[in-house]
Amino acid sequence: MTAEMFPKEKTIDLRKKHIGPSCKVFFSHDPIKIVRAKGQYMYDENGVRYLDCINNVAHVGHSHPMxxxxxxxxxxxxxxxxxxxxxxxxxxxxxxxxxxxxKLSVCYFVNSGSEANDLALRLAWEYTGHKDVITLDNAYHGHVSSLINISPYKFHQLANAEQSKSVHVALSPDLYRGNYRQDHPDPATAYADDVNNLIQKAHEKGHKVQNKNADKLQQCVCARVLPYQCTVPLPHRHVHQAGGLFIADEVQVGFGRVGTHFWAFQLQGEDFVPDIVTMGKPIGNGHPMSCVVTTREVAEAFKNSGMEYFNTFGGNPVSCAIGLAVLDVIEKEDLQGNALRVGGYLMRLLEQQKEKHPLVGDIRGRGLFVGAELVRDRVKLTPATAEAQDIIYKLKEQHILLSADGPHRNVLKFKPPMCFSEEDADMVVEKIDQILTGTRNLAIVI
Amino acid sequence: MTAEMFPKEKTIDLRKKHIGPSCKVFFSHDPIKIVRAKGQYMYDENGVRYLDCINNVAHVGHSHPMxxxxxxxxxxxxxxxxxxxxxxxxxxxxxxxxxxxxKLSVCYFVNSGSEANDLALRLAWEYTGHKDVITLDNAYHGHVSSLINISPYKFHQLANAEQSKSVHVALSPDLYRGNYRQDHPDPATAYADDVNNLIQKAHEKGHKVQNKNADKLQQCVCARVLPYQCTVPLPHRHVHQAGGLFIADEVQVGFGRVGTHFWAFQLQGEDFVPDIVTMGKPIGNGHPMSCVVTTREVAEAFKNSGMEYFNTFGGNPVSCAIGLAVLDVIEKEDLQGNALRVGGYLMRLLEQQKEKHPLVGDIRGRGLFVGAELVRDRVKLTPATAEAQDIIYKLKEQHILLSADGPHRNVLKFKPPMCFSEEDADMVVEKIDQILTGTRNLAIVI
Structure with a gap:
């Protein structure tokens, strides 16, 4: 395979012709053609090097030799x-x-985070005998149809969205912009109470309408909880009391990314054990693979349904060899430690930007999963969506890849390969500083 | 990675401890440990060579160097x-x-046949605006929750199976054991009429109960239709007249396996064009990848829903490089031609077995997708399930891997790597002949 076969224009034309128009490219007005990558760097067809702050899938670094x-x-x-x-x-x-x-000792190997989350739902449905799901507002859990149902991030995009009656959307525990904020005396309990209220309401409806429909409740929260520093054990207790299971979706945040722990759910303390953990993106450094881990009890209940589980590609020797190598590299190169150190350093640099530029409203995250929320007004919290896009585009011109996420697309989101260095952090924040300094007068005009 | 790390017993113990008990192994009483494979042969930890008659995924041969x-x-x-x-x-x-x-010009790249079939449903739902699906009895379309709903092969396994009201199960067009057989004057029309009746019934219910629910109808049939030599264009017309789309599931049978054509749906004639084609298993010779191809109209309707489609691993450069190499090998080694020649040869050998052994009731298939149905009585068609299992186990002892499938698990199913040779066909049929000769007296005792 040569690095490039077609001139860029031809690649774009063929893509328009043969690839589904719902599949977007980055920077659609002038997309990037990447032909090789190494570590935290990607190279285009002209050999131009880009610093990669977004590819969490290339977890241990692009094309890691091991x-x-x-x-x-x-x-x-x-x-x-x-x-x-x-x-x-x-x-x-x-x-x-x-x-x-x-307790989490039984694995099912599948091919993607979506397959993992769908199987997690099947395990929970089978164990509890019920279908109701609690999910967080703005959550995203995958692209197969069952998961779009439980992903407000996705179903809100639909022109004629219809929320399934068995899906209950809990408040996103966002201390910056959510219903209960930093100034609330006890936001953790307040958000947990919201989950409890959903459970109660579902129970009431269930008893009236379908009798057995709402006993079982789940929650898929970790990926979204993390940036908002809320605590999980309280809603977890409510869910368990209602006879539900707790699914920790580690697809984005697992494998040491949060720095202090290997899994994000472990931030909630040693006593907190989810019933099901789903993995994905970083697990194979880009190779299509993923895993669901659960307890013996849940696994046996699933088996007792009488249905075999077979996944053609899941757990094949190549995927597992790659998975083992990823674990080896994380350990050998102390990438979890690096995430802690460099992530902390990056957050300190961004905090300095917050002090310097009024547009930077909030810095949050753990390890190398960091968000910087941009606002036009620090009291009203008016999302600085256009400004975030402007920064992303200007960074691209300077060969740095960053993206904006969140419901208002105004949060600069850092999730680089785990070999990201302090020098890389210096470089990207310096460029952001320059852009913010340059656009400050511009921002006033808007 | 060394070929073997653990003694076989330890592998079995660890598997019991850490792998979901719903995930079965072949020959569960004495499973096989395979450490390497090449072409149509697999080798166990002691270097014993097995002839592989079952791994359609290793399409161009195990570990093909290209x-x-x-x-x-x-x-x-x-x-x-x-x-x-x-x-x-x-x-x-x-x-x-x-x-x-x-017409089939727009691709979506995903990671498995299940992801492909789920996306096919989403495309069809979006295009038609309706959710009803016609599927064939005994069909299997994948393991994610949406597909279990349309896979009678799976949902019949469930202790408390509940068929979704929007899923309509059509008669399997089986000319040997089905409702309309070889002696029927026009089985193709009869089976097509069954589809049409389902459409009419759904329409009636739809009009009464939910008004708009049943206008859209699909069918996913190729994989199952094939062995039964029925024709598809007639039900296809009924589905189109009802405003539905036709999905051809080529996950098992695509990529030249049927010998005369590259895709199994092409057996229905040049005029027959499905609206959506899904691919899987053989596409990457074992690498997790798959694809959905559809028309521009369906793709645009999906786009107009407003929801982006992003698949983290789907269509990555490694998967595509592997996919390209598989196409190259099929062409270079004329594997489609080989499937036609060797498949025809295998069927002739099996027909001779049918003449010789009363247990062999029916031989059917195309190319290297061949079934031999075993019956205890050629008039009553009593399934010879135990005998089929016995043959499979005895073949295993002689280092040949074959499996039994079908609703009664009495059909010996041949779907070997496409480099399977006439000598391989001779070898497996000779062994089957020996086993059948040896068990003939036994069969009478049963």
Whole structure:
């Protein structure tokens, strides 16, 4: 495979012709063609180097040689399904288990975060016998149809969105812009009470309308809770009391990204153990793979449904070899420690920007999962959406890849490969500083 | 990665401990540990060679060097998401399109047949505005929750199965054991009429109960229709007249396996063009990837819903490089031609077995997708389920891997890697002959 076959214009034309128009490119007015990447850097067809602040999937760094070698060697040897015994599968399950609370001991290997979250729902539905789900406002859990139902981030995009009656959307525990903020005496309890209220309401409706429909309730929160520094154990208790299960979606935030812990849910303390954990994006450094881990009880209940679970590609020896190599690299290169150090450093730099530029309203995050929310007014919190887009585009011109996220698309979101360095942090924040300094007068004109 | 790390017993123990108990192994009483594979052969931890008659996923042969090389080289260079422009993506889409009718020009790349079929449903739902689905009895379309709903093969396994009201199960067009058989004057029309009746009934209910629910109807049939040699255009016309779309599920049977054509739906004639085609298993020779192809009209309707479609791993440069290599090998080694020749040869050998052994009731298939149905009585068609299992186990002892499928698990199913040879066919049929000769007296005792 050569690095480039077509001139960029032809690539764009062919893409328009043959790729679904719902599949967007970054910077649609002038998209980037990347032909190779290494570590935290990507290179376009002219050899121009971009600093990558967005690709959390390339977790241990783009094209990491240890991961590439493990994949290539195993491909040469064997790639088949998990109906045959293979050591990579069990060794990988064992290694993953060692990072988790003992109770979470049973793995299902699948191909994507979406497949993982869909299977998590199936496990929970089977265990509890009920279908109701509590999800957080603005949450995103995947692209298959069952998950769009529980992803307000997605179903709010639909022209004629229709929320399923068995899906209950809880307040996003956002201390900056949410219903209960920093000035609230006890926001954790307030947000937990919201979950409890949803449970009660569902129970009432359930008893009146369908009798058994609402006993079971789940929550899929970690990815979204994290930036908002809320605590989970309280709603977790409410969910358990209602006979529900708690699913921790670690697709975005797992594998050491939060710095202090290997899994984001572990930020909630040692006593907090979700019933199901789903993994994805970083697990194979870009290779399509993912995993669901649960307790023996949930796994046995699923088995007792009588339905076999078979996933053609899930848990194949190549995916597992790659997964093992990713774990090795995280350990060997102390990438979790790096996330803690560099993430902390990046947050301090951004805090300085907040002091300097009124547009920077809030800095939040953990490890190398950091958000900087831009606002036009620090009291009204008017989202600075256009300004965020402007920064993203200007950074691109300076060969830095950053994105804006959040319901108002006004949060600069840093989730770089975990080998991101302090020098990289210096570079991106310096450029942001220059852009903010340049646009300050502009912002007043708007 | 070494070929073996643990003694087999330890692998089994770890699997029991850490892998979901719903995930079955082949030959559960004495599972096989495979450590390497090449072409149509797999090797266990002691170097024993097995002839592989079942792994349709290893389409161009296990560990094909051209596929391995393409994957390894691209992994070394770049593996990232499709929000960046990349030539592999568009070149692969172009190459796939060239195998399909011109109308089927828009691709969505995903990670598995299940993701493909779920997306196909989403495309159809969006285009038609309705949710009803016609599926065939015994059909299997994937393991995510939306697909279990339309897979009688799966939902019949559930202890307390509940068929969704928007799913309509059509008769399986089985000329051997189905409602309308070889002796029927016009089974194609009879089976098509069944589809039409389902449409009418759904319309009636729809008008009475929900008014708009049943205008849209789909059918996912190719994989199951094939072995039964029924014709599709007639039900296709009924579905189109009702404003529905026709989805051809090529996950099992695509990529030249049927011998005469590259896609199984092409067996229905040049005029027959499905609205959506889904691909999977063989597409990446074991690498997790898959694709949905549809028309511009359906793709635009999906876009107009306002929801972006993003799949983290789908269409990454490594998957596309592997996909391209698979297409190259099929062409270079004329594997479609091989499927036609060897598949025809295999069917002739099996027909001879049918003449010789009363247990062999029916031989059917196309190319290297062949079934031999075993019955205890050729008039009553009593399924010879135990006998089929016995053959499978005895073949395993002789180092041949074959499986039994179908609602009664009495159909010996051949779907080997496409490099399967006439000598391989001779070998497996000779062994079957020996086993059938040996068990004939036994069968009478049963």
């Amino acid at each position: 991961v590439v070698k493990a994949g290539a060697e195993q491909m040469e040897l064997l790639n088949t399904n998990s109906r045959f015994l293979h050591d990579n599968l069990v060794q990988y399950a064992q290694r993953l288990q060692a990072t988790l609370p003992e | 596929v391995v090389k393409a994957g390894a080289e691209q992994m070394e260079l770049l593996n990232t998401n499709s929000r960046f422009l990349h030539d592999n993506l568009v070149q692969y889409a172009q190459r796939l399109q060239a195998t399909l009718p011109e």
